[in-house]
Amino acid sequence: MKDQELNFEGVEKLPLKAFAERAYLDYSMYVILDRALPSLGDGLKPVQRRIVYAMSELGLAAGAKHKKSARTVGDVIGKFHPHGDSACYEAMVHMAQDFAYRYPLVDGQGNWGSTDDPKSFAAMRYTESRLTRYAALLLDELGSSTVDWVPNFDGSLDEPTMLPARVPNLLLNGGSGIAVGMATDIPPHNLREVVKACVALLDDPDLSTRKIMAHVKGPDLPTGAEIVSPREELVRMYETGAGGFKARATYAVEDGEIVIEALPFQVSGAKVLEQIGAQMQQKKLPMVEDIRDESDHENPIRLVIVPKSNRVDTAALMAHLFATTDLERNYRVNLNVIGLDGRPRVMGLRDLLLEWLEFRKATVTRRLEHRFGKLSARLHILDGLLIAFLNLDEVIRIVRTEDQPKPRLIERFALSEEQAEAILETKLRHLARLEEMKIREEQRQLAEERDEIQAILKSKARLTKLVREELLEDAEEYGDERRTRLVEREAAQAISETELLSSEPVTVVLSRLGWVRAAKGHDIDARALSYKTGDEFQAAARGRNLQQAVFVDSTGRAYSLDAHALPAARGYGEPLSGRIDPPDGATFAAVLLGEPGDAWLLASDAGYGFAARLGDLYARNKKGKQVLKVPENSQVLAAAPIPGPEAFAVFVNNEGEVLALPAAQIETMSSGKGQNLYGIPGRKSADREEYLVAMAVVGPGETLTVHSGNNAPMRLKYDELGQFEDRKGRRRQRFSRAYKQVDRLEVAPA
Numbered sequence: 139m140k141d142q143e144l145n146f147e148g149v150e151k152l153p154l155k156a157f158a159e160r161a162y163l164d165y166s167m168y169v170i171l172d173r174a175l176p177s178l179g180d181g182l183k184p185v186q187r188r189i190v191y192a193m194s195e196l197g198l199a200a201g202a203k204h205k206k207s208a209r210t211v212g213d214v215i216g217k218f219h220p221h222g223d224s225a226c227y228e229a230m231v232h233m234a235q236d237f238a239y240r241y242p243l244v245d246g247q248g249n250w251g252s253t254d255d256p257k258s259f260a261a262m263r264y265t266e267s268r269l270t271r272y273a274a275l276l277l278d279e280l281g282s283s284t285v286d287w288v289p290n291f292d293g294s295l296d297e298p299t300m301l302p303a304r305v306p307n308l309l310l311n312g313g314s315g316i317a318v319g320m321a322t323d324i325p326p327h328n329l330r331e332v333v334k335a336c337v338a339l340l341d342d343p344d345l346s347t348r349k350i351m352a353h354v355k356g357p358d359l360p361t362g363a364e365i366v367s368p369r370e371e372l373v374r375m376y377e378t379g380a381g382g383f384k385a386r387a388t389y390a391v392e393d394g395e396i397v398i399e400a401l402p403f404q405v406s407g408a409k410v411l412e413q414i415g416a417q418m419q420q421k422k423l424p425m426v427e428d429i430r431d432e433s434d435h436e437n438p439i440r441l442v443i444v445p446k447s448n449r450v451d452t453a454a455l456m457a458h459l460f461a462t463t464d465l466e467r468n469y470r471v472n473l474n475v476i477g478l479d480g481r482p483r484v485m486g487l488r489d490l491l492l493e494w495l496e497f498r499k500a501t502v503t504r505r506l507e508h509r510f511g512k513l514s515a516r517l518h519i520l521d522g523l524l525i526a527f528l529n530l531d532e533v534i535r536i537v538r539t540e541d542q543p544k545p546r547l548i549e550r551f552a553l554s555e556e557q558a559e560a561i562l563e564t565k566l567r568h569l570a571r572l573e574e575m576k577i578r579e580e581q582r583q584l585a586e587e588r589d590e591i592q593a594i595l596k597s598k599a600r601l602t603k604l605v606r607e608e609l610l611e612d613a614e615e616y617g618d619e620r621r622t623r624l625v626e627r628e629a630a631q632a633i634s635e636t637e638l639l640s641s642e643p644v645t646v647v648l649s650r651l652g653w654v655r656a657a658k659g660h661d662i663d664a665r666a667l668s669y670k671t672g673d674e675f676q677a678a679a680r681g682r683n684l685q686q687a688v689f690v691d692s693t694g695r696a697y698s699l700d701a702h703a704l705p706a707a708r709g710y711g712e713p714l715s716g717r718i719d720p721p722d723g724a725t726f727a728a729v730l731l732g733e734p735g736d737a738w739l740l741a742s743d744a745g746y747g748f749a750a751r752l753g754d755l756y757a758r759n760k761k762g763k764q765v766l767k768v769p770e771n772s773q774v775l776a777a778a779p780i781p782g783p784e785a786f787a788v789f790v791n792n793e794g795e796v797l798a799l800p801a802a803q804i805e806t807m808s809s810g811k812g813q814n815l816y817g818i819p820g821r822k823s824a825d826r827e828e829y830l831v832a833m834a835v836v837g838p839g840e841t842l843t844v845h846s847g848n849n850a851p852m853r854l855k856y857d858e859l860g861q862f863e864d865r866k867g868r869r870r871q872r873f874s875r876a877y878k879q880v881d882r883l884e885v886a887p888a
Contacts, residue, residue, distance in 0.1 A: 174315035175322050175482050178475045178490065179497045180276055180301040181308030183315065185229045187301055188218040190243055193269050194277050204247050204266035211262050218290050218297050227262045234267065237438075238404070239311050240326035240360045241272045241616070253361070253401070253438065254408040272616055276301040283508040284501045302501045304612050306332050306494045308475060312357075320482060322474040325357035325383075325403075328620050332491075333613035339491055340606050347377045347488050354487065356383065356624045357469075361439070362400035363387055364623040366466075376487035379473035386627070387465040389456060394448050396456065398441040402467045407433060407441055413463040414443070423458075424640065425450045460630035495605070502605055506591050513588040515556075520581045522557025523564065527574040533561065639702055644683045646701060647711070648729040650676040655711030656683070656704040670710050677776040681731030688730040688755045690740065691720050692774055694766035696755040701731060719760040727774035730755065737780040739787055739804065740765065741815060743830040744772040748812035749780055749804045767811035775830060778885075780804075781837030786859045788842060789816045790832045794878040796871055798862040801835065834883035843884040846877040855888060 152160075176183050182190070192213045198205055211227050219226060234244035237253045248265035251258050259265070269277075284302035289295070309332050312324040334353035339345055356365050356372050365372075367383040375381030385402035387410075401407060411431055417423045428444040445455065460466035474484045478497055485493070526533045529551065540546045547558045594600045645662040647655050651673040657664075664678040679687065683702040690696050697718040705712045714726055730738050734753025741747025746769060757763045768774060778787070783802040790796045797816055805813050818828050836842045836856055844852040852873055862871050873880070 174317035175320075175474060175476050176308055176313045176315070176324070177300055178308055178477050178485075178493055179501075180303040181306065181311060181313065182276075182301065183229075183313070185214075185219055185221070185226060186233060186243075188214050188297065189226070189230050189233065190269065190273060190276060190301065191280075191298060192218060193244070193267070193273075194280070198268040200245065200269055200271040200274065202268050204245075204268050207246070207262040207265045207267045210267060217295055220291050223262070228257075230262075230267070231259045232256075237360050240358060241307075241310050241329065242270055243273045243276070243311075244268075245270045254406045256404075275304045275612060275616060276307060278302075278304065279501065279505050282505040284504045302505070304498075304608065305329060305616075306336065306491065308494070309490070317482075320474055321472060323470045323472045324475070325469060325471060326360060327354060328358035328617070330613045330617035331355065331358070331620065333609045333617070335487075336491055336495060336609055337606050339488075339495060340602050343492060345488070347486060348373060350488055350491070351376060355620075357471075357622065358620050359385060359403040359622045361403050361405075362621040362623075363402045364400075364625050366625060366627040368626050375471050379484040379486045379490070380471065382468055382470045384466060384468055385622070386460055386467075386630075388623070391452060394445065396443040396445070396452060398443070398465070399437075399439060401439050402464070403469070405464045405467060407431060407439055410464050411441060414459065417462065421639070423455075425455060454633065457630045458633040461632035466630055498605055498609075499601060502601065502608075503595065506595055510588060510591045510595065513584050513591070517581060517584050517588065518554065519557060519560045520577055520584070522551075522553050522560055524574070524577050524581070525551050525553065525557075526561045526564070527577065537562070639684060642683045644681060644701055644731075646679050646681070646687045646704060646729050646731050647675070647707065648677045648689065648714075648726055649673045649711070650725075652714045652726045653711045654687075654689070654704055654714050654729070655707045655709070656687075656701055657707035662707070667707065668710070673710075676726065677729045679729045679731035679777075679779075685731055685733065686756055688752060688757075689714060689718070689726055690728040690730070690755075690766065690774055690777060691724040691726050691762075692768070693721055693724050694742075694764060694768045694774060695720065695724070695762040696757055696765040697760070697762035698756040717760070718762060720762070728777040730777050730779075732779060737801075737806070739778045739780055739801075739833070739835055741775050741789075741812065741830070741833055742766065742768050742772040743775055744769040745789070745814055745816035745818035745830055746772075746812045747775075747804075747815050748807040748810065749801070750806065750808060754808040763809075765809045767809075769811070771826060772829070775833045778833055778835040780835050781840075785835050785837040786856070786863070787815065788834045788836060788859065788862070788883060789830055790844075790873075790880045790883065791816065791818070792829055792831050792879075794846075794872055794880055796862050796873055796880075797864055798859040799864065832880055832883045834885050836885050839888050840885050841888045843886065844873055844877060845881045845884070846873075846879055847881065849876050852877065 174183070180187065189210065193210055196205065196210065196213060198210070207227065207230065211223050211230065214226050215221060215223055230244060231250055232238055234242055234246040234250050235256060236242050238256065244267050246265055246267045249258070249260035250265060279302040280298060286299045287296040288299055290297050308324065309327045310329055312326040314323045315321065331354045335350045338350065338353060351373065363385050365383055366386045371381065372383060375383065387398050387402060388400045389396055389398045401410065411429055414423070414426070414429050418426055425446055426443060427446045430442050432440040432442055434440070445452070472484065473486070473490060474482060475490070476482050477485070478493055532550070533547065536546050536550065537543045544558045544562060547553055547561060548555065594604055642658060643660050644656045644658055645660055645664065647657060647664045647667060649669055651670070653670065653673065660680045665675045669675065681701065685701050686698045687701045687704065688696050688698050697720070699717060730752055732752050734751065736752045737749050738752055739747060740750055750765070755765055766774060780801050785801040786798040787801055787804060788796065788798050799815060804815065816830060834842060836859060838856050840856055842854045842859065844854070
């Protein structure tokens with residue numbers, strides 16, 4: 139069977155690049171306009187607008203009985219929004235949460251989530267809902283031809299393109315969304331403040347942002363708390379439409395306990411307690427004894443922090459918690475909205491309010507024109523009815539005798555079809571004499587209203603006055619006091635870890651393979667600790683846990699780590715290579731611990747070295763810094779602390795020969811090769827004939843212990859070391875004939 143030839147006649151052909159560009163742009167515009175960004179007019183996204191409209195169509199006004207949320211969601215996705223029911227319901231829940239919306243649009247019964255877990259709401263088959271009183275501000279004028287209508291997704295119904303909001307809902311409830319290539323973050327504001335700003339702009343459209351901020355002082359968060367950003371930051375934010383602000387929890391001190399009364403917007407109390415508890419577990423809050431959650435129905439937020447004593451600085455403690463937990467939070471602001479021209483753009487506060495006022499004036503104008511048309515039509519009918527009453531006998535005769543009374547009435551009294559139809563539909567009981575008086579009274583009232591509307595439509599000043607009065611009335615009825623205080627405060631500073639910890643003696647132990655640990659106390663026998671197989675003791679240093687430990691590797695580089703951050707001595711410790719970044723192949727030879735001003739002796743086994751201040755050896759990064767220049771084929775010796783200039787630096791070479799050098803003769807440097815401390819002639823050959831095997835520094839009141847093979851340890855007091863001092867250039871002295879191979883030197887108090 140032959141293959142049939144494919145026929146592409148009539149099929150549009152496009153380059154793949156053009157098709158991909160068009161498809162991506164179409165998708166981007168859909169996400170921007172129909173999903174992620176709110177409209178400036180009513181401040182709603184399409185799904186939110188459809189939920190509110192569907193609920194109004196179901197008769198779920200504020201005074202109606204609650205209905206199952208599943209009923210509303212079914213109407214929304216079945217009639218207007220053909221998307222997932224869970225996403226639709228979640229949007230509905232968000233509009234019902236008083237901790238998420240400054241002025242909720244949905245009044246719910248049942249579990250609608252909590253501040254600790256906003257998504258812990260019950261399924262829509264369990265909850266019930268209706269609209270709030272505030273939602274009427276978005277819907278009241280919907281039937282007055284105030285907005286445009288478009289067919290729904292299947293063309294079976296019409297839906298509004300926008301709701302005729304009587305107040306700037308966009309600013310009042312705010313919103314956030316992420317589109318393609320853009321995002322929006324609008325914080326909530328106070329109704330009365332925003333209305334005052336609108337009224338001020340109606341009176342003077344040239345007001346600057348700073349003058350507008352005399353009314354809109356800043357965001358007004360549903361959960362209260364306080365905004366601590368400087369005013370200049372808020373001014374820049376409102377001028378440009380982009381920026382941010384800081385919100386901080388508020389607290390009070392009751393009977394020595396710190397009670398957190400309000401949290402920043404979208405912050406979970408449970409998470410805050412978890413963050414504080416984690417710091418307590420890590421011993422970073424030694425001044426806190428206990429934390430507990432006393433929140434209940436009457437006090438939605440009541441977190442209690444119990445200090446260990448009344449001597450704890452409450453302000454410093456809270457500043458630390460503000461800096462390290464969600465008790466203080468940064469909020470990004472990006473006033474990116476879909477304007478009246480249907481295009482998204484970032485707007486400053488002044489431009490946003492001015493454009494919304496244009497929308498409001500246009501809405502009021504359309505409402506008045508709609509009412510004017512209704513009044514004119516009714517007055518036209520009343521004129522016809524009045525003619526009928528003035529000629530009642532003739533009208534009755536025509537109706538009784540004519541086969542087609544309608545055209546005869548039109549011809550006889552010069553009526554319109556609408557007037558004739560209204561006369562024919564008049565009931566007999568309305569032919570009473572008093573009915574004429576009612577018609578004349580209604581004519582008078584409607585004519586007055588029509589003339590008033592006509593005057594408003596012809597005068598921009600009168601239209602502005604009407605908008606102004608309606609805004610003030612709505613603010614008075616639906617507005618409330620500001621919940622979020624604006625207080626300029628200094629930036630919160632976390633307490634450093636060294637301030638949080640108590641000072642304790644520690645011994646830092648370094649193994650030959652580079653494992654490190656910190657044991658509490660100074661009476662630790664570091665050599666008796668357990669080590670991994672193939673590993674052994676290398677060096678140890680005694681100091682305090684609040685000091686920095688310095689490690690020197692075989693290349694002479696120094697690295698510093700906080701002693702309190704080192705692992706405990708319960709196990710083998712941790713490899714230093716996991717915390718710092720030494721050169722490839724480098725091993726660790728020495729550890730130093732003490733105050734920054736302490737002097738330490740650094741040396742290589744080639745006999746070169748110098749005294750260094752510990753603070754000069756601190757390194758700022760993981761790669762450390764070069765301190766000791768190590769001669770070729772030499773190794774770094776374990777560093778030794780220098781207690782003072784009267785101390786002796788004791789050196790022993792591989793032949794058991796010893797030299798005691800006064801510390802005052804050792805040069806102090808911050809880095810370098812140092813001086814020749816022992817007098818070993820420099821050699822470039824790999825075969826070293828003479829090198830140092832041990833080094834120690836002994837001060838007054840201390841004893842030097844010499845270990846050599848199986849020989850009993852030799853103990854020498856400080857005063858006895860003078861016999862090994864080089865006075866005449868003779869360096870070949872020994873501790874004893876038996877001590878030809880010295881293993882190590884140890885220094886301890888006498």
